Amino acid sequence: MGALFRRDVVLSIRAGGGALVGLLFFLCVVATVPFGVGPDLALLARIGPAMVWIAVLLSTLIGLDRLFRTERDDGSLDILKMQDEPLVLIVLVKCLAHWTAYVLPLVILSPVMGLLMNVGPRGLGAAFLTLLAGSPAITFIGAAGAAIAVSLPRGGLLVPILILPLSIPVLIFGVGASYAATSQIEAFMPPFLILVALTLFCGCRAARCKPGLASGR
Numbered sequence: 001m002g003a004l005f006r007r008d009v010v011l012s013i014r015a016g017g018g019a020l021v022g023l024l025f026f027l028c029v030v031a032t033v034p035f036g037v038g039p040d041l042a043l044l045a046r047i048g049p050a051m052v053w054i055a056v057l058l059s060t061l062i063g064l065d066r067l068f069r070t071e072r073d074d075g076s077l078d079i080l081k082m083q084d085e086p087l088v089l090i091v092l093v094k095c096l097a098h099w100t101a102y103v104l105p106l107v108i109l110s111p112v113m114g115l116l117m118n119v120g121p122r123g124l125g126a127a128f129l130t131l132l133a134g135s136p137a138i139t140f141i142g143a144a145g146a147a148i149a150v151s152l153p154r155g156g157l158l159v160p161i162l163i164l165p166l167s168i169p170v171l172i173f174g175v176g177a178s179y180a181a182t183s184q185i186e187a188f189m190p191p192f193l194i195l196v197a198l199t200l201f202c203g204c205r206a207a208r209c210k211p212g213l214a215s216g217r
Contacts, residue, residue, distance in 0.1 A: 001089060005096065005097045008098065012101035019063065022060065026058075029055040029059070030052060030116060030117070031113075033051050033117060044117040045123070049119060050175045052114055052131070053130075056138075057164075060106070060142070061167075063098070064145060064159045065149065066098075067095070067142065067143055098139055107131045110124075110131055111127070125181070130195060133199060134195040145163045170195065177195055
């Protein structure tokens, strides 16, 4: 499992792996928001955490179709299915490797990008913490879509369409917890705990997906 994790991370970081594309897309989305909204610093500070969350969500959707595509293309999907380790554990490790290579750099850069939108220290910390707790849920949800579309010729176009509606609850509670951290009206812990629960639930469900069955092998 450690070798599988390292292999997936290395393949994602290499040229053509897609991790750099998602990172550049994230930077472009966040950097263009101030130009579209205008010089209103108060408005930028208010919508900053939501825009960071939306940028991370869209950037994550770009690379989800690569989750099982490499194994399908080189035939190693059958070899993974014949291993002694349970398929549940293999899928979980691949999801964690995908999150480490694609999403974790976005989470680390989120406070820096929040500064471009005049987000305060509490908002930056809340956005980082909620993304760290909630972004794995997007990858886990995307594993189901990637398993369904792995055998389709243009499955990369289908995966974001399938996954985006299912990721809306994660976005709602992630943005809600970020706003609650900077507001004196709402409490931070209730939406944050629901966000953690969504990640745990989606992780359990994603580990049960069968990419081999979806590929028709």
